Amino acid sequence: MDPVTLARWQFGITTVYHFLFVPITIALSMLVAVLQTIWVRTGQERFLQLTKFFGKLFLINFALGVVTGIVQEFQFGMNWSEYSRFVGDIFGAPLALEALLAFFLESTFIGLWIFGWDKLPKKLHLATIYAAAIGTMLSSIFILAANSWMQNPVGSVFNVGTQRAEIDGVSGFFALFTNPVFIATFLHTLTAAYMVAGGLICGIAGWHLARANGRVRDGQLGEADAHIDTWRWATKFGAWVMLVASVGVIISGDLQAKAIAQTQPMKLAAAEGLFETKTNAPFSILTIGDREATEAVFELSVPGLLSILAGSDEVKGINELDERFKQEGYFMADEGRQKLQEQVYQAVKDGTISPEIQKSYMDVSYRPDIIVSYWTFRIMMGLGFVAMAIAAFVLWSLRKGRNPLPSKLITFAAFALPLLPLAANSFGWIFTEMGRQPWIVVGVLPTATAVSPTVSVGEVLFSMIVYTLLYGGLAVLEVWLFLKYVKKGLPEVGPVEVNDDPDKPMSFAY
Amino acid sequence: MLLLETTVPTFTLIWFLLVAVLWIGYFFLELFDYGVAMLIKLLGKDDKEKRVVVNTIGPLWDGNEVWLLTAGGAMFAAFPGWYASLFSGLYLPLLLVLIGLILRGVAFEYRSKHHTSQYRSMLDWFAAIGSFLPALVFGVGFANFVSGLPNDGKLWNGNFFGLFMPFALVGGLMLVAIALFHGSAFLALKTSGVIHDRAKAFGSKVGLVALALTAIFVIWQNVAYPAKSEFGNFSAITWTTGLLTIVLMGLAVLMVTKERDGWAFLLTGLSIVTLFVGIFFKMYGNIGFAQDESVDVMQRLNMVTAASSETTLQIMTVAAVIFVPIVLAYQGWSYWVFHKRISTKSIPDDVETAA
Numbered sequence: 001m002d003p004v005t006l007a008r009w010q011f012g013i014t015t016v017y018h019f020l021f022v023p024i025t026i027a028l029s030m031l032v033a034v035l036q037t038i039w040v041r042t043g044q045e046r047f048l049q050l051t052k053f054f055g056k057l058f059l060i061n062f063a064l065g066v067v068t069g070i071v072q073e074f075q076f077g078m079n080w081s082e083y084s085r086f087v088g089d090i091f092g093a094p095l096a097l098e099a100l101l102a103f104f105l106e107s108t109f110i111g112l113w114i115f116g117w118d119k120l121p122k123k124l125h126l127a128t129i130y131a132a133a134i135g136t137m138l139s140s141i142f143i144l145a146a147n148s149w150m151q152n153p154v155g156s157v158f159n160v161g162t163q164r165a166e167i168d169g170v171s172g173f174f175a176l177f178t179n180p181v182f183i184a185t186f187l188h189t190l191t192a193a194y195m196v197a198g199g200l201i202c203g204i205a206g207w208h209l210a211r212a213n214g215r216v217r218d219g220q221l222g223e224a225d226a227h228i229d230t231w232r233w234a235t236k237f238g239a240w241v242m243l244v245a246s247v248g249v250i251i252s253g254d255l256q257a258k259a260i261a262q263t264q265p266m267k268l269a270a271a272e273g274l275f276e277t278k279t280n281a282p283f284s285i286l287t288i289g290d291r292e293a294t295e296a297v298f299e300l301s302v303p304g305l306l307s308i309l310a311g312s313d314e315v316k317g318i319n320e321l322d323e324r325f326k327q328e329g330y331f332m333a334d335e336g337r338q339k340l341q342e343q344v345y346q347a348v349k350d351g352t353i354s355p356e357i358q359k360s361y362m363d364v365s366y367r368p369d370i371i372v373s374y375w376t377f378r379i380m381m382g383l384g385f386v387a388m389a390i391a392a393f394v395l396w397s398l399r400k401g402r403n404p405l406p407s408k409l410i411t412f413a414a415f416a417l418p419l420l421p422l423a424a425n426s427f428g429w430i431f432t433e434m435g436r437q438p439w440i441v442v443g444v445l446p447t448a449t450a451v452s453p454t455v456s457v458g459e460v461l462f463s464m465i466v467y468t469l470l471y472g473g474l475a476v477l478e479v480w481l482f483l484k485y486v487k488k489g490l491p492e493v494g495p496v497e498v499n500d501d502p503d504k505p506m507s508f509a510y
Numbered sequence: 511m512l513l514l515e516t517t518v519p520t521f522t523l524i525w526f527l528l529v530a531v532l533w534i535g536y537f538f539l540e541l542f543d544y545g546v547a548m549l550i551k552l553l554g555k556d557d558k559e560k561r562v563v564v565n566t567i568g569p570l571w572d573g574n575e576v577w578l579l580t581a582g583g584a585m586f587a588a589f590p591g592w593y594a595s596l597f598s599g600l601y602l603p604l605l606l607v608l609i610g611l612i613l614r615g616v617a618f619e620y621r622s623k624h625h626t627s628q629y630r631s632m633l634d635w636f637a638a639i640g641s642f643l644p645a646l647v648f649g650v651g652f653a654n655f656v657s658g659l660p661n662d663g664k665l666w667n668g669n670f671f672g673l674f675m676p677f678a679l680v681g682g683l684m685l686v687a688i689a690l691f692h693g694s695a696f697l698a699l700k701t702s703g704v705i706h707d708r709a710k711a712f713g714s715k716v717g718l719v720a721l722a723l724t725a726i727f728v729i730w731q732n733v734a735y736p737a738k739s740e741f742g743n744f745s746a747i748t749w750t751t752g753l754l755t756i757v758l759m760g761l762a763v764l765m766v767t768k769e770r771d772g773w774a775f776l777l778t779g780l781s782i783v784t785l786f787v788g789i790f791f792k793m794y795g796n797i798g799f800a801q802d803e804s805v806d807v808m809q810r811l812n813m814v815t816a817a818s819s820e821t822t823l824q825i826m827t828v829a830a831v832i833f834v835p836i837v838l839a840y841q842g843w844s845y846w847v848f849h850k851r852i853s854t855k856s857i858p859d860d861v862e863t864a865a
Binding site: 059060062063064066067068070071073074076077078079081082084085087088089090091092093095096097098099100101103104105107108109110111112114115116119120159162164166167169170172173452453454455459462463466470474477481484485502503504505506507508509510 | 569573579582583587588593595596601602609611615616619620621623624666667702824834837841847856859
């Protein structure tokens with residue numbers, strides 16, 4: 001295998017794995033803060049129990065999110081040195097700011113939250129989890145601004161002297177955050193994260209609700225009975241979070257489709273398997289392409305819907321785009337280019353860019369993997385809608401005080417509620433990144449020119465094996481601990497008060 | 511200032527200083543929690559004692575580690591050429607660092623989540639190995655930066671085994687020993703009772719080892735690799751910081767034996783600061799890459815050619831001026847919240863019922 005493919009596989013594996021922990025970290029931190037707020041406001045013990053129960057699950061998840069995130073920051077330089085060199089001037093800044101503004105905030109305040117129960121006054125302690133939750137959100141803002149720049153390289157120019165992309169004045173920096181791709185992606189990612197965390201709360205609480213209800217039916221009153229109301233509340237809370245988030249996902253997804261349609265017409269066409277340019281273009285529900293994936297042999301579609309989603313009557317097809325990109329260089333749907341795209345294209349024509357980039361820019365096949373783009377897009381949406389339907393069903397089945405009894409269906413739903421939207425997140429990212437190919441920065445830098453020249457195939461293979469084994473082992477450990485604490489149920493809670501006596505045991509210690 | 515024979519743009523200079531500050535902050539803060547993590551098994555005889563050791567850094571280690579991430583991010587943003595060539599060149603060593611950071615990153619949180627001694631022993635090994643690796647690799651790495659990484663003017667072109675020259679091995683061992691010393695000084699300061707006494711006894715021994723290795727390192731550095739180049743002559747400064755490092759560390763050993771815990775920790779910390787101030791003076795201009803002075807400065811990999819555009823550096827400077835003090839304030843506050851000494855008496859029997 002060539003070094004580019006290997007480096008891409010490694011980035012794919014480590015990033016998809018990292019992102020299994022990200023949505024839960026972003027959304028569950030805030031939802032735990034909400035639960036703790038309700039406890040501080042009402043003083044009801046059950047909300048403290050829920051805070052601690054879901055707080056613990058959040059922390060088990062958070063630990064792996066942190067350690068796999070470190071790999072991400074190092075990986076740009078380690079495996080993609082020529083990318084880093086080319087884009088560092090504009091892409092590096094949000095990453096540095098992410099560390100300075102977000103990582104410090106979340107790591108410091110998570111520590112204060114975990115160990116601060118008996119050290120800080122109640123309201124101050126509550127503020128620490130909000131600070132941590134805001135930190136995780138800030139982190140997503142910076143990294144998504146960076147990623148959106150790769151999809152739509154706004155606010156930058158090509159410097160022939162230094163042979164790299166550079167920021168286009170101070171306004172170039174702000175353009176990172178007004179990038180329409182960023183705004184849509186941020187909203188989409190954030191709401192999708194809440195679907196996962198809402199699903200997690202709903203699924204786990206619903207499973208416990210059924211169990212407690214079953215025990216009461218079997219005549220075991222007492223604790224189980226007391227917990228029914230708590231779990232019932234949490235199940236509904238999670239389901240509502242999920243449903244509201246789903247609506248946000250749909251709206252932001254529509255925004256994103258329009259942003260992609262304008263900035264990355266090829267990605268949209270690939271997502272739709274739209275080979276020929278069409279007016280009043282149909283939205284494909286199912287297409288079976290021919291073997292070379294150059295035209296469709298069977299289609300099931302909704303007439304006109306794609307044009308509506310894309311926000312323009314004519315939607316360009318893969319074949320036309322491919323043909324014209326070869327002649328005219330990369331362009332967006334309105335046939336314009338970002339300043340950086342234009343300047344790099346000129347440099348390619350004039351031969352004032354490095355020969356490797358010039359050659360790669362000219363010879364590149366402009367088609368992303370159509371099959372991957374088409375199916376990941378559909379699987380993402382399909383999983384999201386199924387998850388949404390399950391959440392709605394959960395709410396319906398709890399109507400008028402009804403409580404479920406344990407069943408295989410409940411257990412299935414408990415797994416499906418968080419895992420379907422989580423998988424949808426993964427497929428969404430695979431679509432976003434695979435649909436961006438053959439570019440690492442759309443219309444500017446071909447992926448093939450971006451890898452580290454000094455890193456050998458053997459080294460990448462070695463690190464990939466190491467990451468895979470290490471991540472695999474940690475996944476087993478994480479899931480085992482997670483399930484262990486899920487099964488444990490609501491913790492016993494004592495009074496929460498500040499403890500100044502060093503000889504008295506701390507309320508929490510590792 | 512000091513004999514700048516090659517002019518460096520102001521904001522490039524500022525960002526070199528900031529990158530140095532971030533690395534030095536990282537070493538000051540995280541070398542002690544590397545040391546503490548390596549000492550869990552060594553100083554804790556039973557589980558409760560081990561937990562005392564773990565809990566001294568429990569709420570703090572993650573924030574300390576962010577100094578490294580911020581240093582990396584700052585290098586990416588301010589010196590893309592440096593970040594790109596260094597991180598791709600030292601691929602395998604950095605992989606070792608990452609393996610270490612992954613292992614130790616789960617060790618503390620997950621340790622408390624299951625009670626069997628076999629399980630906890632495994633995670634204590636994660637913590638120890640995961641702390642040993644970055645200390646060792648960064649010691650070897652910075653020694654190589656001092657001697658100058660071989661390069662073709664843009665990319666590293668040395669070979670992996672070339673990184674392990676004798677001077678670098680001393681650097682690696684030195685940093686592990688300093689971590690253990692700094693860590694035991696921190697433990698002595700943060701605990702009372704049996705762990706305090708063991709940390710003190712261990713510190714007075716490992717302190718001598720750290721002192722000897724550091725003395726060899728700084729003298730070797732100044733004799734073999736004087737900080738004198740086209741970017742300026744800093745050799746008087748690096749001799750001064752080097753000798754100061756030895757003196758401070760010697761005083762630290764003395765303070766450990768006299769049980770002046772606060773002074774001992776402060777002095778181990780200060781000696782780390784002066785050690786790396788000396789190393790960064792040596793790296794000024796060349797950013798750790800060998801310079802072929804027969805080639806024009808602008809055609810080589812150095813601080814000037816690796817830097818970002820002035821606009822980017824200015825924007826980042828504004829952000830740093832606003833946010834670095836805020837970060838320092840709340841991180842300092844978190845140290846204050848957890849400033850009390852802990853002992854076996856302050857560790858609850860059961861981690862499960864508490865949150």
